[in-house]
Amino acid sequence: QVQLQESGPGLVKPSQTLSLTCTVSGVSISSSGDHWGWVRQPPGKGLEWIGSIYYRGGTFYAPSLKSRVTISLDMSKNQFSLKVNSVTAADTAVYYCARLEGGSGFDYWGQGTLVTVSS
Amino acid sequence: DIQVTQFPSSVSASVGDRVTITCRASLVISGWIAWYQQKPGKPPKLLIYAATTLQSGVPSRFSGSGSGTDYTLTISNLQPEDVATYYCQQPYSFPLTFGGGTKVEIK
Numbered sequence: 001q002v003q004l005q006e007s008g009p010g011l012v013k014p015s016q017t018l019s020l021t022c023t024v025s026g027v028s029i030s031s032s033g034d035h036w037g038w039v040r041q042p043p044g045k046g047l048e049w050i051g052s053i054y055y056r057g058g059t060f061y062a063p064s065l066k067s068r069v070t071i072s073l074d075m076s077k078n079q080f081s082l083k084v085n086s087v088t089a090a091d092t093a094v095y096y097c098a099r100l101e102g103g104s105g106f107d108y109w110g111q112g113t114l115v116t117v118s119s
Numbered sequence: 120d121i122q123v124t125q126f127p128s129s130v131s132a133s134v135g136d137r138v139t140i141t142c143r144a145s146l147v148i149s150g151w152i153a154w155y156q157q158k159p160g161k162p163p164k165l166l167i168y169a170a171t172t173l174q175s176g177v178p179s180r181f182s183g184s185g186s187g188t189d190y191t192l193t194i195s196n197l198q199p200e201d202v203a204t205y206y207c208q209q210p211y212s213f214p215l216t217f218g219g220g221t222k223v224e225i226k
Contacts, residue, residue: 037215039163046206046217046218046219047155047157047163047208047217047220048217049208049214049216049217052213052215060213060214060215062214063120063214096162096163100215102210103168103169103210103211104165104168104169104172104210105155105208105210106153106163106208107168107174109162109163109164110162112162
């Protein structure tokens with residue numbers, strides 16, 4: 001059974017870097033042909049795709065976030081990570097990690113973690 | 120980039136009613152659309168992918184249709200547990216995009 005779990009600080013100061021990790025169990029991210037991605041949801045708002053990474057290392061980012069976002073893989077730990085630089089209050093959201101199964105959509109999701117940007 | 124417009128933004132219907140939600144893509148996406156259900160405090164749940172394929176375990180009262188740029192999620196025989204917000208998403212090309220969501224309530 002595939003499971004994903006986000007971890008990281010719940011509070012980040014403005015202008016600092018938001019860092020989250022997604023730990024995957026039940027499947028190896030290095031042997032799967034899937035993409036692994038991040039989606040966020042500001043309080044009371046809709047879903048926003050942040051970016052995705054392919055196990056061979058290719059990355060894709062939302063144009064609105066591309067200059068501030070990095071997604072990377074740690075195959076030895078079966079994890080992938082998200083970094084968002086220079087955060088502002090607008091980056092306050094629940095952050096989800098998820099598996100993108102080809103063109104089928106995100107079929108497995110983490111439970112989500114709320115990150116608040118505040119001094 | 121492919122924009123996805125979802126409507127209506129909210130719908131209120133009675134138990135047993137048929138509810139239809141539509142997504143329109145700015146380009147032809149050749150059936151590559153997914154539908155999700157999200158309940159408060161929970162992650163989205165994949166309901167339908169490739170426009171018409173029901174994800175395993177999803178009740179058969181959910182169905183999807185469409186082609187080209189226009190796609191529809193239908194909930195037939197609306198049940199109280201279907202109260203949620205529904206999103207469409209195009210996995211056809213990067214950057215991936217979601218519709219704005221449709222909140223489904225019971226009258």
